[in-house]
Amino acid sequence: MTESMDPRGPTLHPVATPVRVAPEQYDRGVGEVLVSAEDLQRRVRELGEQISRDYGGRPLLLVGVLKGAVFFLSDLMRFIDIPVEIDFMAVASYGSATDSSGVVRILKDLDAAIEGRDVLIVEDIVDSGLTLQYLLRNLGSRNPRTLEVCALLVKPARRKVELPSKYIGFEIEDRFVVGYGLDYGERYRNLPFVAALEK
Ligand code: IMP
Ligand code: MG
Numbered sequence: 001m002t003e004s005m006d007p008r009g010p011t012l013h014p015v016a017t018p019v020r021v022a023p024e025q026y027d028r029g030v031g032e033v034l035v036s037a038e039d040l041q042r043r044v045r046e047l048g049e050q051i052s053r054d055y056g057g058r059p060l061l062l063v064g065v066l067k068g069a070v071f072f073l074s075d076l077m078r079f080i081d082i083p084v085e086i087d088f089m090a091v092a093s094y095g096s097a098t099d100s101s102g103v104v105r106i107l108k109d110l111d112a113a114i115e116g117r118d119v120l121i122v123e124d125i126v127d128s129g130l131t132l133q134y135l136l137r138n139l140g141s142r143n144p145r146t147l148e149v150c151a152l153l154v155k156p157a158r159r160k161v162e163l164p165s166k167y168i169g170f171e172i173e174d175r176f177v178v179g180y181g182l183d184y185g186e187r188y189r190n191l192p193f194v195a196a197l198e199k
Contacts, residue, residue, distance in 0.1 A: 013154075013168040014043065018196070029184070030191065031198035034172050035153075040180055040193065043169050044072065047150060048079025051120065051167065059083040061119050062150075065135065066090040066108065068124035071181035071189065072152045072169075076122065087111055093131050102130030102160075106138075119144040120167075124181045125153040128160040136163065153177070153194065170194075 016039075018032040035043075051060070060080070064073040066088050077084055090108035093100035119139060126132050132149060140147055150167035157174035172194075178184050179191030188197075 014039075014170055016153075016170045016172045016194075018173075029198050030178065030188065031196040033193050033195045034175070034177055035170055035180075035194040037192040040152075040169075041075070044075045044152075045079045047167050047169060048076050048081075051076075051150065052079075052081050055082055055118060057082055058118055059085065061114060061117050062086045062122050063110065063114075063119055063139065064088045064122045065124070065131075068181040068183065068189070069122045069152075072124055073122045076150070087114075089135070091131060091135070100128055100130050102128070102134070104131055104134040114139065114142050114144045116143070116145050118146045119148070121147070121149045123149065123151040125155065125177070126151045126163070126165060127155050127158050129163045130160060132163055132165075133161045152180070153182075 016034045018034050060082060062073060062077060062084060064070055064086060067090070073086065077086065087110045088108065089106065089110055092105045092107050094103040121132070121135055121139065123132060136147065136149070148166040149164065151165050152169040154165065154168050154171050155174055156171060175196040176184065177194050178188035178197050179194045181189050182194065183189045184197050
């Protein structure tokens with residue numbers, strides 16, 4: 001994926017293009033690379049710069065959704081140059097290993113209240129959107145000043161609910177992906193790229 005390959009230009013989020021090279025040195029379960037480590041870093045920098053401009057010096061609270069968003073969040077915040085704090089939520093979504101049901105349970109809540117604050121939810125991936133829909137409702141009811149979403153990846157083909165996602169890293173095709181925080185059965189989070197899981 002290069003900028004010149006994205007016909008919509010640099011202001012809209014890019015669509016990931018698979019690279020037909022299997023990184024065999026990592027794991028036999030890892031298939032095509034959908035987003036390389038270089039493309040991830042470039043896009044995360046762009047998002048950080050955009051967020052810094054948009055919040056214009058107002059203190060920002062990033063809410064990371066454990067565990068997958070930790071990797072994205074920690075890279076992202078190093079490209080944000082306005083006052084920024086972080087907090088985390090852990091949620092469990094009932095369903096299979098690859099499908100969430102929308103029935104969400106809070107495993108760990110935020111440490112502090114968010115009333116009156118500018119809050120940006122940082123998610124690894126929006127698949128059906130059901131987890132994010134729950135989070136937006138739940139955090140929205142706590143009366144933040146603003147509440148927005150920054151998702152590294154979106155899978156439009158799988159979306160079940162319409163959601164406002166202001167910041168999006170990459171749009172990907174309908175495949176189960178691992179790496180850069182994303183897991184399959186808790187494994188593969190450490191891969192420095194995003195790859196499809198081989199069937
Ligand atoms: P949703 O509720 O269907 O949008 O699912 C959201 C959550 O499911 C994400 O935060 C991930 O933890 C997980 N998930 C969805 N798709 C993938 C994937 O392709 N790889 C790894 N985890 C995924
Ligand atoms: Mg997961």
